[in-house]
Amino acid sequence: MNHYKKQIFITFLAGIMFCQLAAAEPTGERLKNLAEPLGILIGFAAPNNFTVMSDSIVYQQVAASEFNLVTPENAMKLDAIVPSEGQYNFGNGDILVRFAQAYGMQVHGHTLIWHSAQPRWLTILNRDMLIDAMNNVIDVILNHYKGQILAWDVVNEAFNEDGTYRASFWNNTIGEDYIDRAFLRCRQADPAAKLFYNDYNIEEINQKSDGVYKMVRSMILRGIPIDGIGIQMHITDQGIDYQSFADNMARFAALGLEIYISEMDVRIPVGYNVEIDLEHQAEIYREVIQRCVAQPACKAIQFWGIPDKYSWVPSVFPGTGVPLLFDDDYNAKPAYYAVQEVLADATPIPTPGPV
Ligand code: XIL
Numbered sequence: 001m002n003h004y005k006k007q008i009f010i011t012f013l014a015g016i017m018f019c020q021l022a023a024a025e026p027t028g029e030r031l032k033n034l035a036e037p038l039g040i041l042i043g044f045a046a047p048n049n050f051t052v053m054s055d056s057i058v059y060q061q062v063a064a065s066e067f068n069l070v071t072p073e074n075a076m077k078l079d080a081i082v083p084s085e086g087q088y089n090f091g092n093g094d095i096l097v098r099f100a101q102a103y104g105m106q107v108h109g110h111t112l113i114w115h116s117a118q119p120r121w122l123t124i125l126n127r128d129m130l131i132d133a134m135n136n137v138i139d140v141i142l143n144h145y146k147g148q149i150l151a152w153d154v155v156n157e158a159f160n161e162d163g164t165y166r167a168s169f170w171n172n173t174i175g176e177d178y179i180d181r182a183f184l185r186c187r188q189a190d191p192a193a194k195l196f197y198n199d200y201n202i203e204e205i206n207q208k209s210d211g212v213y214k215m216v217r218s219m220i221l222r223g224i225p226i227d228g229i230g231i232q233m234h235i236t237d238q239g240i241d242y243q244s245f246a247d248n249m250a251r252f253a254a255l256g257l258e259i260y261i262s263e264m265d266v267r268i269p270v271g272y273n274v275e276i277d278l279e280h281q282a283e284i285y286r287e288v289i290q291r292c293v294a295q296p297a298c299k300a301i302q303f304w305g306i307p308d309k310y311s312w313v314p315s316v317f318p319g320t321g322v323p324l325l326f327d328d329d330y331n332a333k334p335a336y337y338a339v340q341e342v343l344a345d346a347t348p349i350p351t352p353g354p355v
Pocket of ligand 1: 073074111156232263312
């Protein structure tokens with residue numbers, strides 16, 4: 001390459017770097033700093049390739065400045081970690097854990113026992129084999145990440161909308177006690193990790209959250225270890241019944257459980273109005289986060305992504321999109337400022353004074 005071409009190339013590279021670094025900082029204090037005195041962690045779901053995307057620099061910059069909790073969007077699902085029997089692939093999960101450690105973030109492990117994202121080899125085992133495989137997989141994964149994961153989603157989405165148990169292959173092959181077994185094994189494998197049950201459409205008091213409530217109350221009465229409930233919060237522009245959400249959190253809190261808002265996004269119909277609809281979305285975020293800060297057991301708020309462009313929403317809920325706090329260029333949206341304001345206005349937990 002001659003000198004001139006080299007110059008152009010270097011200018012071009014510098015231009016790319018500059019664009020990547022130039023995401024406008026939101027005004028005001030960063031979310032994690034506002035949430036910390038409230039005893040609330042602020043998290044995001046990171047896609048598999050978050051270190052090698054074309055805009056990874058700015059992505060990681062926003063991640064590191066705003067959040068102190070990260071969860072893998074897909075990297076720790078069983079089809080990713082153990083695609084075939086005995087063959088473990090921790091690559092993407094390890095990258096995420098190292099990133100978290102470098103920036104002083106906690107890691108929320110997501111997710112072990114689920115009906116979806118499971119490798120085929122697991123789904124065709126008989127009962128004894130599946131119980132063995134479940135124990136093995138839990139032992140290997142929790143040992144691998146011992147001391148590095150704050151909380152694990154042990155079981156994900158085990159209920160139907162009417163509050164009955166989902167007929168997953170886990171349930172069909174082992175029976176409903178697969179849930180007890182999974183929690184017991186996780187506690188044994190990593191006694192320091194918090195163990196969570198995670199689900200969607202359990203924000204309000206309804207048949208499904210009643211089913212989950214009965215299950216966890218029974219687990220606690222029977223001494224099955226469970227520390228928290230993840231309420232996913234994938235919601236629409238209709239919002240939710242916020243009083244019912246508060247009442248629902250209160251009944252789980254009364255059982256001594258922690259509550260995480262684990263996967264929040266608020267999808268709105270495409271063709272939205274930038275002024276009106278993004279403000280409306282911000283109000284929904286505001287209402288939800290207000291209920292969390294008012295409930296002492298609500299210990300974490302995770303958003304299911306950072307910029308809208310990487311959200312799972314448009315592919316799964318066609319006709320809707322832009323559900324997150326940052327737009328495609330990493331500019332903070334009205335929703336961001338609503339969350340920021342609620343956190344800033346909340347009363348910090350009193351720190352214990354001298355005895
Ligand atoms: C989603 C991811 O966001 C997608 O990338 C993937 O294709 C499917 O799973 N509930 C959960 C999450 O517990 O694991 C799901 O994540 C979203 C719904």
